[in-house]
Amino acid sequence: MAWFPFWQRWQQWLRSRHYGRTAIDSRYAIAEACVIGFVSALAALVIKNGVNWLGSSRLSLADTYGAIWVLPCFGLVFGGLAGALIEQFSRPAGGGGIPQVKAALARYPIPLDWRVAVVKLLGTVLVLGGGMTLGRRAPTVHIGAALAAQLSRWFPTSPEHRRQMIAAGAAAGLAAGFTTPIAGVLFVVEELMRDVSSLTLETAIVASFVGAVTSLVFQSSDLNLAHSLSNSPTVRFTTGEIPFYLLLGILAGILGVLLNRSILSLQNWQRKQNLSLVIRIGVVGLISGVAIALLPSFFRDNAGLREFVTSGELSWHQVVLTLVAHFILTILAYSTDAPGGLFAPALVMGSALGYLVGEFGSYWQDQVTQTTFALAGMGAFFTSVVRVPVTAIIIVFELTGNFNVVLPLMVACATSYLVAESLFPRSLYDHLLETKGIFLAEEKPDHDFLADIRAGQVMKTEVESLEQSLTLAQVLPIMSNSHHRGFPVVQGGKLVGVFTQTDLANAAQESVHIALKQIMTPNPITVDPEAPLSDVLYLLNRYQLSRLPVVEGDNKLVGIITRTDIIREEVSQLGGQIIHPPHPAYSVYQTRSPLVGEGRILLPIRDSDSALVLFQIAAAIAKKQNYEIDCLQVVKVSKAQSPSVQRVQWQRQRQLMQKLERIARHQRVLFHTEIKLAYSITDTILDTIQTRHSDLLILEWQGEMPIGGQIFGQITDRLIDQAPCSLLMVKQGTNDHAYPRYLSPMAHWLMPVAGGPNIEKMLNLLPALFSLYPEENNPQLLISKVYLPRQSQRYDPFYDLKNLAERWSEQLQRPIIPIPVCSTSIADALSDLAEMRECAAIVLGASREGLLKNVIHGNLPTQIASQTNTTVFIFRGPVDSPNEEAIVPPLAPDFGLDE
Template identity: 45%
Template sequence: MTPIPRWLTPLRRSLKSVLRPRRIAILEACLIGLVSGLAAVLLSQSIGWLGLWRVRASYTFSAYWVLPLFGVGGGWLAGVLVERLAPEAAGSGIPQVKMALAGLPMPLNWRVALVKLVSTVLVVGSGFSLGRQGPIVQIGASLAAQMSHWVPTSPDYRRQLIAAGAAAGLAAGFNAPIAGVLFVIEELLQDFSGLTLGTAILASFVGSVVSRVWGGGGFVLTQQAPILGRNLADTLSGTIAIRFSVQDLPFFLILGSLAGLLGALFNQGVLASRRFYQRTIPLGLPLRMAATGLVMGLLIALLPETFRNHAGLQNTLLTGDTTGFLLALAFIMKFLLTLIAAGTGAPGGLFAPSLVLGAALGSFVGVTSQAFITQLAHWGWVATDWVEHLAAPYTYALAGMGAFFGAITRGPITAIVIVFEMTMSFDIVLPLMIGSVVAYLVAELVARGSIYDRLLALNGVDLSKDSHTLNTFMSELTAADVMQKRVETLSSQLTLDEVKQAFSRSHHRGFPVVDNGKLVGIVTQSDLMQVRLGQRANRSDVPRLYEFMTPDPIGVSPHDTLSHVLHLLNTYQMSRLPVTEGRKLVGIITRGDIIRAESDQLSGKVDQRGPQPDPSYVVYQTRAPAIGQGRILVPLANPHTAPLLLQLACALARDRNYELECLQVIKIARSQATDETVVNISAARRLLQKAVRLGRSWQVPVHTQIRVAHDAAHAILETVHERHIDLILTGWKGQSTTPGRVFGSTVDTLIRQTACEVIVVKWGQDLIARMVEAAASGNTLQEASLSLAFDRWLVPLAGGPNAQRAIQLLPALTIFSEAPEIRLCQVFEPTVLPLDTQILDREAAYLERHLHGTVHTLPVQATAVADTLLALTQQYHCDVILLGASREGLLQQAFKGNIPAAIARRSRSTVILVRSAVTNTPHPAAWETPPSRPDT
């Protein structure tokens, strides 16, 4: 890093005074609002043009082939775009935005925005019963995320820009700037910080203005709105006033209750439709959407002509100039059509359908209430003037829109403000509040959570409140929490040769320069390189450090947040910053420290924050004769399941002629030194001594050790390296609360970072209960382990080396059963015919030669692999499921699920997962069939 010339100092200070963070935020918010508004205009106009062409063609030609043709063509083209260019653009887009704001891996960029825009035009314009408001939220967020990459920002500020883009998109889509901000706060971000509110409000305002000025329109309920080109238009007469009386109160309560019940049913239907498509229809996204477009086109062609034009149908529902039968038909058909469309994963939102469904339901309640009161007045049970004081059906329609919207999204405040901003009538606020709040409460009683959270949960993503701490921890932690307090420093009077020697002896790439306890500069490898390239070759004297160091370095205080630190590191492209109090150096913080803090947060190790962990320290160990051909490492953490784990380890060790290495890790805080902290090892020693006695009964050598460590995974990795481990056998509790982790921090680290074979065991719930009871009754290790009897095994096969290695383990593991019953299963796609059972037959023949039990083969056709295997486990009452571990990527796990982890998490039986040793062999996906294996 080169020193900044002194004559540039005033200019730098001037730029800092002009480009203050608040002014930059205002500029960015305006730019985000402008871009999002233009995108909303383009989306709205394109959908209007394609929809108008489709409706006119249906009147000119036969609707029975025009509407299905548009559905097939638009669905197939959109499916191809999404599947090949941006799979993240599928669905409404709001769950993806929530994932990104929660800190989970989810791409948001210009590619996603462009594919989302084009595919939404094709889907909505070709007649799918979906809307454009959800997609424009993802488009706005994607454009904002792309712009945040162009200018280095902190993760926290980038998250706020994404939220501002989402707010601007929704505001432009509805022409409702306040609703856009409230939706972000209520549903997406749940953050009330000043910067978030200011950025989102300004972006929403600009987006809404752009949408109004350049014709993007929205859900504008005015007499001037055209029928086509806007999603919810309407010809509400300006002379008709919205009124509300006491007589309407029971009917609005009924409306809210119905909206809550039907809204919860709608959410359940969307989830059921999504499961149906995933598990029952084995088609790719293009064919699935084309088939859905065909079905929807045929159904709409059979309905009255009003249903061909979504905007015209919405207008009819709002005005209330129709019969109760048509209103009921509109609600039922819109309900079904939306479920069919949403289940495919087509790019389209649920905002517009929910508002239409609410309008139909509200109009139906309004018409019914008028007929009911009229009949009561005719019988003389109520006064005749009650009919005159009742609200008009369109008032019920507007209240129904807000109620149904709030029941689906679980955002009653946003629902109220959206409809209010569309009507700009204060008279509608009270009916809206009654209907929306009642609908929200009823829907929460029936099934908790919004449709977006439940869609994410369906894909294995949990965004509970606990997981939101991942988003804010960088704003809560300070530099003092993670900085390195022990800092190597240099004096400014050192010569060039002495500085080179300091760099050669250390792994650091830079040193603070300190004189008399005060920070005077910083020197990096780049500074040394400049000197070596001859910048000072013409000088005869030996340069001193103060001559080529960077004086007056940028630093942070101990109270600065990690977000601010990372912002400075990105802005100035540095790898470390000194931490100072005044000019006194108190520590140094690097990118590695921030990454480590983030990893600790992901792993749930809140108590482990601090400096870089020290190597683990062995405080106790015993050694047995080294007579084995290899070693099995058994980390013992749970005293209740340790006997079971040791039984399996002894069986494997005796079969392979291995030794056992039993390890206990005692974790301490990073603020404590591993080699100086006093720990109590009495309980750990007792457990290890029992392991030694068990090894003697199996005639297996058992080594033991206790390590004090800051991190259990690091201690295990150090043991693997020092003791030359060939196999790791570890337990798993069956669940992981860590976002982005499959089995948890420790197990995931072992699977990914060790070259040796890894076996992970999740014990069955009944087996654990018996072990706890045995331990409570005072049974010895050997007596408690007698309950380990595995008679019925289910072994799925996929042809990879992990499944192949699992088969090789069976002869040793079935030693606990006198007559084991093995079922080898292979799951084929439903479209695969004939079934190739070569793998099943070969593995069955191998097991029959090496086992003393029975072997059955089960070829099965299904799309949901995990559900099928769990059903087979229950059908045959299997004690154990033996699986090869999966190596899927994190993004794929988030959307499709890691099959072995899903089975282990949901099964009540014992599950054993095997990951074979990592060698230089090809990746498992490159293997067409397993290599031949000798019988001995």
């Protein structure tokens, strides 16, 4: 249990040491890159040893019991296990992994964390150990990036720094997989990030070096690079061979394009069949096992096949068979989204193609060596598939350790790249991302001007602060009279902490004479005046803050910066025009009735359990007020691609809508329906209110205590704050009666009052709600006011309540019973009264009081809802102007419920 305080102290120390800097200290970045390189190398070694052990067991059993039985079974069983593992625990861990890393570095919200790394590692071992024709290097890149992303969450970083750490992890993964540190760095620069800034290169180089060294330490007794192809015959290159290297580049470009197109076509076909990964990977594993069992025995050593080709141990007939079989099996395996890469298969196919071209050239020139062509073919085919010619050259060079191979590699790779780009532009990874709706711009993205603006240029220098020597009793009036929700706490001009409404809520049980320094939050997150606004905005979003103190030197408070300050600066930079970004939503189902109503009710629904109840309430109001009902269901989708191209199962929502349509026709209610796929539920509801000109929004409320600083919950709080129309929240009761859950025959309705405007407006909806009852079972309305014992000495609460009951009785044409209650707790008094009178519903008017009373006295509506089994209604009238304060529930005993 002592771990948690230690972790909190560690986080506080990091924040105080790190966030006040103008930029991320390179020492932290280098240290983090070392850790990333080490853990990435360990993951690569685990994969290598795991694949070797499982593969050796597979071949040993095949020799004992027969390959035709063992190899297909291994492919089917372990392929199916890998598919189940991915589907059950982490879908982003499927596929090669390079597209996911590339999208994450392009700032798409692609999951990268420890779960992805673990599932990827296990899935790769199962797939490759089961005999599928894929490689392990691309998964190590994915795993390295995922581990780096997870580590960057534990260390305080900016978004740009996190991207650089992810790139470093990818470089370390490739360096450890091939033991090629230079190629790891170049692959990040050439394909993944296309960034040559100093910090990117530094961290990538360090991570690659550490990854390669760690891999060597655990595999050999020295640190000399083990060139796996160094035992090949002497590499020679003459000018007379150039035409054959050009031919090799052309053939590699054509075959690479054919491979890419075949993978995309087969993958698209498989996804249209809606097959699970278990079936897709398992079946292809079975096919691969059968094929390998029928092929010559040398084909079963997938890891050593490249060396067989380059060393000239195979005849040209066997090399042709290797190329064709590897080509087909790689297409089948990669199209299933199995966790495996194309690096190793591309090198094998390239070496086979190069050997064949060299064999052809040997008939024309005696000095042609097939080995040199095999090495050049590796780079050419790799270039055609991945479109990274420089990385391909360096990988083959580092694998051979022979500089003489560079010139033939350059000729073949350049030709292959030109041919492939002419036939099928961009790499396979870009096309795979496009099938998921992710389009990476070829040109350099627009420069983020927020990175050039400093906090000191935008901050407010006049800061309302509190001295730490103040008491809680002295602080309360200051917070009540201020529109701020948090204050820096200073001592002698130096920042020592912050005091927010959360701290105030935590101190609700403390004495009012307690000193501020005992209840404030010490060591707050701060920024330096030279910190870029992009980093400030990241910190505000990551920690859900509304403001950050700006300090310099020895924690001297010089200003404060808020979200509003950043927005104002963005508007200024955009030429003074506020650009409202669209909230993408795509309508997949819609019905419309004639537009003849005098108003509109917007009814967002979630599930069938609550939909019928909310519909009955909305229908009753619509019939009384001559309104129409807009019924909306929002299905939240991933931001990784446009809603219009995402495949989502929404048949269940359509069936619910059609059921409500039938009920609406039976009750003769004007009813419109719509199902939308959208990124944000709240934004879609707000947009619908604007476009449909809604007059009333009816929301379901669970009545549970929300987390954090929320009052009703994240979505509901935003709608209360921003929806311009009237709003009715309904928390369903749990009483089990013959009538629906929100109705109880011959029951009372309780309406607490305090003289506010919202409860008056709610009276207009009561006749509609009462009409849900049979006329003989119409409920009685009780109005109540809770007052403190000391208030009874100043006035007669019953007199005021009786006059109000008489006035409302005339308006509603029904008797109203006034009940004053004396108590020190509003929630307890109303809950007890509702239980004693067997009330079917409690009607509350939302308050226009600020959040201060909410944090002092607690969330009163939630307290009432949790203490009773009755239905609770909360009504808030329309917002008159955009500058009006956010409407929140009432919370002070001195003010009642609707002040």
